[in-house]
Amino acid sequence: MKTIKPLIxxxxxxxxxxxxxxxxxYDNVEGRFETEIFNKAKSTNGYVWFKYSNISLQKSSGSGHxxxxxxxxYNAVAAGQLDSLGRIKIGATFPExxxxxxxxxxNSGNIEVxxxxxxxxxxxxxxxxxxxxxxxxxxxxxxxxxxLKGKDCSGCHxxxxxxxxxxxxxxxx
Ligand code: HEC
Numbered sequence: 001m002k003t004i005k006p007l008i009x010x011x012x013x014x015x016x017x018x019x020x021x022x023x024x025x026y027d028n029v030e031g032r033f034e035t036e037i038f039n040k041a042k043s044t045n046g047y048v049w050f051k052y053s054n055i056s057l058q059k060s061s062g063s064g065h066x067x068x069x070x071x072x073x074y075n076a077v078a079a080g081q082l083d084s085l086g087r088i089k090i091g092a093t094f095p096e097x098x099x100x101x102x103x104x105x106x107n108s109g110n111i112e113v114x115x116x117x118x119x120x121x122x123x124x125x126x127x128x129x130x131x132x133x134x135x136x137x138x139x140x141x142x143x144x145x146x147x148l149k150g151k152d153c154s155g156c157h158x159x160x161x162x163x164x165x166x167x168x169x170x171x172x173x
Contacts, residue, residue: 094164133146133153
């Protein structure tokens, strides 16, 4: 009996430790993915603006956000789905690595939040259409985890008049 107690103690400590390590690993992988999306979204390098204009737009009547102003841009891959006026083409299909970023701005035009759609269909955080939904403060902290697969976003973005989830065409015709 004497030797069993320490053995149990040792085993449970080892168990706890391995649990701790594996949950930390999970956090790191998730954290790295969020950072990767945020960094891609924050950089405006190679991006093209909706309607080829970077003026701030008043949020639309359909917007679910508090910020009064917004700007939407498309990375080089996604920009292939814009028409000659810089709107989403009818029947658009976005290739892998497409990124669409909506900057949410305060009244002075300062960015407060980034709302992101990222086509990464093999990623575990992608929804059934292959999109990852990201939502970040300007300092990169996560507002809504991409692991939630856009459950707070995709319903509204599936409303009538959406084009491959995109709503800019509908609200800014
Ligand atoms: C209540 C409806 C609603 C919800 C919920 C919503 N959005 Fe949107 N979203 C809009 C509308 C409307 C637009 C068009 C621009 C605007 O007025 O804000 C838009 C635009 C966007 C765009 C620019 C691309 C485009 O054309 O649609 C992105 C990216 C985006 N939203 C991401 C998100 C993310 C990420 C979430 C969830 C965290 C989310 N949205 C939740 C309504 C919504």
